[in-house]
Amino acid sequence: MDWASIGRNIRQYRLERDLRQEDLAEAVGVSTNYMGMVERGEKTPSLETLVAILNALEISADMVLTDVVDSGYTVKQSLLAEKVGRLPAAERERIYAVVEVLVAHAGH
CATH class of the missing domain: 1.20.5 (Single alpha-helices involved in coiled-coils or other helix-helix interfaces)
Structure with missing residues (x-):
């Protein structure tokens, strides 16, 4: 799984929504440091955390997974x-x- 690509997509949508990394981390219930590691592809979020990120950004999973799924x-x-x-x-x-x-x- 290309978590760096997924992290870049998360970051892109966060920036498009004018959210700071701190804001997203707070909404998801994780530390800013952890959110940064997710965005850099250094940490793999649990399914629960990934869903929380998607919900906080108001996006669907396919938008974040676009580079790693066949479709x-x-x-x-x-x-x-x-x-x-x-x-x-x-x-x-x-x-x-x-x-x-x-x-x-x-x-x-």
């Missing part, structure tokens, strides 16, 4: 589509054009 690309595509969908139309078109070029040249 992770589907989750990433959904998250990316959601982010792109919030952009103005001109920005969306620019991004789609770049992606089209990258796809056309992939594997060549």
